[in-house]
Amino acid sequence: MRETIAMSDDHRIGRVKRIDRGWSTFICVTVDSSTAGVALGEGRVRNIGADVAVGDWIVVSKDGERILGVVPRQSRLVRRASFDGDRFESQVIAANIDAVFLVHGLDTKPNQRRLERELVLAFDSGARPVVVLTKSDTVEQFETKTALAIVEATSMGVPVHVVSSVTGDGLGTLREYARGGLTVAVLGASGVGKSTLINALTGSDSQDTGAIRAGDKRGRHTSIAVDLVPLRDGGWLIDTPGVRAVSLWNSGQGIERAFADVFSLAERCKFRDCKHESEPSCAVREAINGGFLDRARLESMKRLVAEEATLERDQRNYKRK
Numbered sequence: 001m002r003e004t005i006a007m008s009d010d011h012r013i014g015r016v017k018r019i020d021r022g023w024s025t026f027i028c029v030t031v032d033s034s035t036a037g038v039a040l041g042e043g044r045v046r047n048i049g050a051d052v053a054v055g056d057w058i059v060v061s062k063d064g065e066r067i068l069g070v071v072p073r074q075s076r077l078v079r080r081a082s083f084d085g086d087r088f089e090s091q092v093i094a095a096n097i098d099a100v101f102l103v104h105g106l107d108t109k110p111n112q113r114r115l116e117r118e119l120v121l122a123f124d125s126g127a128r129p130v131v132v133l134t135k136s137d138t139v140e141q142f143e144t145k146t147a148l149a150i151v152e153a154t155s156m157g158v159p160v161h162v163v164s165s166v167t168g169d170g171l172g173t174l175r176e177y178a179r180g181g182l183t184v185a186v187l188g189a190s191g192v193g194k195s196t197l198i199n200a201l202t203g204s205d206s207q208d209t210g211a212i213r214a215g216d217k218r219g220r221h222t223s224i225a226v227d228l229v230p231l232r233d234g235g236w237l238i239d240t241p242g243v244r245a246v247s248l249w250n251s252g253q254g255i256e257r258a259f260a261d262v263f264s265l266a267e268r269c270k271f272r273d274c275k276h277e278s279e280p281s282c283a284v285r286e287a288i289n290g291g292f293l294d295r296a297r298l299e300s301m302k303r304l305v306a307e308e309a310t311l312e313r314d315q316r317n318y319k320r321k
């Protein structure tokens, strides 16, 4: 999409890189007439009256004072942000994305419950989820295999890639997701190596990185804002700060897709509204008893469904007020 960015007499078109306290930093592309090359320029504009997120394409007035318009989003990664005392608020983490890398570090045991939430969020974004297991250089091959088996039991057929930002292993495959001007958002807990991965993919050190804590191997929340990074040969990466808990916003088909195995089992339950508790002829419980489905996975799904129901109730009540 970068080719479509142009300079015009009365306005500029750019893409939001970063948002700080009411200001958007945006990237625009101009043709450098002296070298006939393409130059990436940065600008800053106030967000007054415009609802923008990182990744949005915006039209900025020539004087750089105002955002004249925001191009309708093709996709959006949304999470529940804060409770402002009255209602839940949503936060668009990144807009106009084609894929979402769900990054997990191989240096710790895969967190299936976290991955499930991330998958719901990614499926709901309209972009394609991709699981990235990084830091492969820190473990033995058999450990990678064990982690892969655990992750694949959760990832519902989405691609899973094993990489190392240190040795460069597997990075070529990841670059493919951003080819042809596509955009990839990078999501994951603090310290899993999102910013390091982006630096490795761009071949720069534009993103700050920080050592994890020795004791519990958690990150130190080094990245503090969402940041759009252009790739030299086209394509875009979006770095995000690791959040402790992934909270859902309204789900469309996210839960159904992230738990496709449970949903397809449930179709064979005797009762259509089966809660998989004590109903007779429950295919889901049979699968658990037979060792084909992890009980923790069912519990996890129920929690997510309940979380979403609470959110919907909250929004209905708010609208009624």
Ligand SMILES: Nc1nc2c(ncn2[C@@H]2O[C@H](COP(=O)(O)OP(=O)(O)OP(=O)(O)O)[C@@H](O)[C@H]2O)c(=O)[nH]1
Residues within 6 Å of the ligand: 134, 135, 136, 137, 138, 163, 164, 165, 166, 167, 188, 189, 190, 191, 192, 193, 194, 195, 196, 197, 208, 209, 210, 211, 212, 219, 220, 221, 222, 223, 224, 240, 241, 242, 243
């Ligand atoms: N050995 C090894 N270390 C890595 C790899 N990727 C990241 N690290 C290290 O992991 C630590 C955390 O990396 P970051 O890139 O800052 O992690 P992050 O996910 O961006 O963390 P936040 O910004 O806090 O959300 C740093 O010390 C990195 O050097 C890798 O592939 N191999």
Ligand SMILES: [Mg+2]
Residues within 6 Å of the ligand: 194, 195, 196, 208, 209, 222, 223, 239, 240, 241, 242
């Ligand atoms: Mg970071």
Ligand SMILES: [Zn+2]
Residues within 6 Å of the ligand: 266, 269, 270, 274, 275, 276, 277, 279, 281, 282, 283, 284, 285
């Ligand atoms: Zn059932």
